[in-house]
Amino acid sequence: xxxxxFTTAEGxxxxxxxxxxxxxxxxxxxxxxxxGETIKKVEPxxxxxxxxIEKMSESLTYRQxxxxxxxxxxxxAHINNHACALCVEKGLQIEVPGRAQSxxxxxxxxxxxxxxxxxxxxxxxxxxxFTPFFHAFREREVINEIMEETCGARLTMNYMVPGGxxxxxxxxxxxxxxxxxxxxxxxxxxxxxxxxxxxxxxxxMKNVGYLSSEDAIAYGVTGPAGRGSGVxxxxxxxxxxxxxxxxxxxxxxxxxxxxxxxxxxxxxxxxQSVRIIEQLIDNIPDGxxxxxxxxxxxxxxxxxxxxVETARGELGVYIVSEGGTTPYRIKYRSPGFSNLSALDxxxxxxxxxxxxxxxxxxxxxxxxIDR
Amino acid sequence: MGLTNEHxxxxxxxxxxxxxxxxxxxxxxxxxxxxxxxxxxVLNFLYDDEELKFRFMTDLCAVHYPDNKGKELAVVxxxxxxxxxxxxxxxxxxxxxxxxxxxxTGLFSAANWMERETYDFYGVNFVGHPNLKRILNVEExxxxxxxxxxxxxxxxxxxKDDEMFGRG
Numbered sequence: 290x291x292x293x294x295f296t297t298a299e300g301x302x303x304x305x306x307x308x309x310x311x312x313x314x315x316x317x318x319x320x321x322x323x324x325g326e327t328i329k330k331v332e333p334x335x336x337x338x339x340x341x342i343e344k345m346s347e348s349l350t351y352r353q354x355x356x357x358x359x360x361x362x363x364x365x366a367h368i369n370n371h372a373c374a375l376c377v378e379k380g381l382q383i384e385v386p387g388r389a390q391s392x393x394x395x396x397x398x399x400x401x402x403x404x405x406x407x408x409x410x411x412x413x414x415x416x417x418x419f420t421p422f423f424h425a426f427r428e429r430e431v432i433n434e435i436m437e438e439t440c441g442a443r444l445t446m447n448y449m450v451p452g453g454x455x456x457x458x459x460x461x462x463x464x465x466x467x468x469x470x471x472x473x474x475x476x477x478x479x480x481x482x483x484x485x486x487x488x489x490x491x492x493x494m495k496n497v498g499y500l501s502s503e504d505a506i507a508y509g510v511t512g513p514a515g516r517g518s519g520v521x522x523x524x525x526x527x528x529x530x531x532x533x534x535x536x537x538x539x540x541x542x543x544x545x546x547x548x549x550x551x552x553x554x555x556x557x558x559x560x561q562s563v564r565i566i567e568q569l570i571d572n573i574p575d576g577x578x579x580x581x582x583x584x585x586x587x588x589x590x591x592x593x594x595x596x597v598e599t600a601r602g603e604l605g606v607y608i609v610s611e612g613g614t615t616p617y618r619i620k621y622r623s624p625g626f627s628n629l630s631a632l633d634x635x636x637x638x639x640x641x642x643x644x645x646x647x648x649x650x651x652x653x654x655x656x657x658i659d660r
Numbered sequence: 661m662g663l664t665n666e667h668x669x670x671x672x673x674x675x676x677x678x679x680x681x682x683x684x685x686x687x688x689x690x691x692x693x694x695x696x697x698x699x700x701x702v703l704n705f706l707y708d709d710e711e712l713k714f715r716f717m718t719d720l721c722a723v724h725y726p727d728n729k730g731k732e733l734a735v736v737x738x739x740x741x742x743x744x745x746x747x748x749x750x751x752x753x754x755x756x757x758x759x760x761x762x763x764x765t766g767l768f769s770a771a772n773w774m775e776r777e778t779y780d781f782y783g784v785n786f787v788g789h790p791n792l793k794r795i796l797n798v799e800e801x802x803x804x805x806x807x808x809x810x811x812x813x814x815x816x817x818x819x820k821d822d823e824m825f826g827r828g
Contacts, residue, residue: 336796343781344805348812379687506716506742509770520742527745591686594738594749596718605719605738620721622738630773659796 297322301329306644308337314411315655319644326640331633339659346619351377351451351586354616359445361623362657364404365599367396370449375530376595376606377451380588387574389453390531395466395569396436396448398562402473403432404600405555412552412649413484416493421483428476431469435462451586453579466570470563477560485556494549498635498647501546508634509627512602513558514651517551519544524598538565551650587614601625601652625657663711663744665690671712675705689749696752699735700762706739706748707767714739714748717764720774722782724756724808732756735784737764754784756807763789781806 294304301322308318316337322330342361346354355373359366371393378385385393410425433443438459440446448455484490500510505518515522523540525533541557543550588610596605602624609618628651636644668690672680680702682693694702706714719738726732731753740747754761763786764771775786776795783804786792793799803810 336794336798339796341805344810344812504769507769509717509768509774522742592691592749593687594689603718607719607721607736607738609723618721618723620719620736622719626773626777627770630770634769 300324308334311415314653317653317655317658321641321644323641326642328636328639328641328644331636331644333629333632335629336659338656342660343619343621347616350614351588351616354619355450356445356447358621359447360656361621361660362599362601362604362625362654363444364407364654365400365601365604365657366445367393367400367448368597368599369604370447371397372595372597372599372604372606374449374451375597376593376608377586377588379595380591380593380608380610381451381582381586383452383580383582385453385531386577386580387532388576389578389580391569391573392454392458392578393449394531394533394536395566395573396440396446396454398565399432399435399466399469401562401600402559403429405559406432408555408600408649408652409480409484412652413490415645415649416490418484418490421480424476424479424483428469428473431465431472435465435469438462438465450579452582453577455579457578458573463570463573466566470567470570473559473563480556485553491549493643494552494646494650495545495547497548497639497643498650499547500631500635502544504631504634505546508631510602510631511627512598512600512624512652513541513554514551514628514631515602516541517543517554517650518546522603524596524603528596530595530597536565536568538562548646548650555652585614587612588616596622599624601654601657602628621660623657623660625652625654626660629653629658663741663746668712668746668748671709672702672705676702689747691749691751693751693753696735696754696761699737699752700764702750703737703739703764703767712741713743714741715768716740716742717768717770717774718747720764720771720778722778722784722806724782724806726756726808728753730755733759733782733784735761735778756783759784760787761785762787763792765789780804783807 296302301324303322306319308316318334320332342357345357355370358369358373361369406425406429410422413421436446437443439462440448500518502519505515505520511522526540538561541554543554590610590612593608596603605622607620608616611617635647665685669683680692680694684691706712718740721736723734733754733756734751736751738749761784775789778784779792780794780797
């Protein structure tokens with residue numbers, strides 16, 4: 290039930306932002322208690338698009354449940370699939386061929402760039418600039434076309450399967466990825482010229498939504514939001530999966546803890562992702578793109594945990610198996626859920642207009658939060 | 661990497677004796693069980709101990725085992741030590757008739773929403789939680805949907821060829 294805005298006995302105004310609001314990027318409902326223009330409390334109401342993916346997964350086999358996870362954080366679909374595939378492979382002790390590992394990482398990093406591009410455009414639009422959205426989508430479209438060519442889909446790719454990837458890369462793949470990198474390097478300075486160095490945006494983001502590193506750890510904030518507060522939490526560095534430990538890239542850290550720090554982390558992360566792709570794109574090993582696996586997968590009785598770094602933070606997949614063809618219980622630790630839980634703490638005491646900047650730099654994807 | 665699983669286990673046994681049971685290490689993650697009255701004491705110890713410092717709660721969830729009489733609901737904690745990059749998992753079991761478990765919100769702010777989610781899906785009653793109400797489902801709901809007594813799909817369906825879905 291959504292109540293209309295009202296004034297409390299203390300004279301505070303209680304208003305609704307959402308569930309349909311341009312700045313919430315989906316159906317998120319915030320009930321905000323205001324004293325004048327100052328936020329006293331933010332209470333997020335979630336679950337408008339809850340689909341109970343965890344329960345659904347319990348009736349799907351180990352090959353099928355992976356597809357549902359594309360619908361969680363749809364901007365990191367590859368990475369979600371990757372986490373589940375890794376978890377199943379761990380249980381079945383499947384050795385993934387080198388070719389598949391390289392393809393997977395290139396796809397993950399392309400997804401990360403595409404996700405950050407969309408975030409950049411959408412966040413700028415939240416703060417009142419419309420042009421950046423077109424700039425971001427110009428580059429993002431190129432990535433989507435690469436995905437479409439190789440995976441057959443632009444958003445929910447379902448490309449990673451236990452044992453490797455679904456199909457081999459398209460013959461044009463390497464050339465088009467290299468074209469994208471050339472394009473990206475030519476255009477990335479525009480991002481800085483438009484937004485990063487723009488004094489109006491800096492003033493709107495600096496010292497807004499401060500989150501200390503202690504609070505980031507306490508609330509379980511991970512990903513670029515956590516790294517903006519100086520918490521070193523990049524899963525790719527700290528518990529490397531696939532061949533991340535053999536690649537050269539930096540974990541981007543900022544210590545300011547405000548919205549601008551989170552902004553800078555994401556912008557620099559895109560450059561690191563390009564660096565990773567450059568190391569791999571000419572060195573994709575020959576061989577199989579998928580290991581030979583049984584038609585029906587049965588995980589041994591036990592518990593399996595795998596965590597990966599999505600574009601929003603740490604995704605944990607916890608599978609409890611009783612030895613059957615379907616999981617007994619699956620729990621997804623979605624990064625957005627924990628990141629959003631810190632919003633109330635961040636927003637208290639700041640102005641209503643700054644809330645949009647905070648939500649923008651937390652990079653909320655509602656299906657990831659609601660699952 | 662100063663912290664090893666053996667060392668964590670040794671520290672825990674020194675403190676709690678034989679109250680902690682079923683130590684395992686599946687895929688390198690130390691896993692153990694604690695009595696449910698002790699969950700907060702164990703969490704406190706893991707948080708405050710100078711060597712252990714498990715201060716990052718990554719995950720909290722429940723699992724329902726309907727055949728496990730008297731211990732139907734398992735609450736599973738995943739904790740992370742950011743200094744030594746080490747992770748552990750521990751469980752407490754509660755009966756489904758009275759699933760009372762102490763809340764961890766005093767230690768980890770992240771536990772607030774995670775416990776609400778666990779309550780929402782499994783009905784685990786976190787004693788002392790400041791705001792224990794449903795988070796993803798509607799508040800009028802009077803059942804806990806992820807418990808095993810709610811089957812998702814009618815298994816007697818005949819119109820669906822299971823072979824085509826890889827279940828044959």
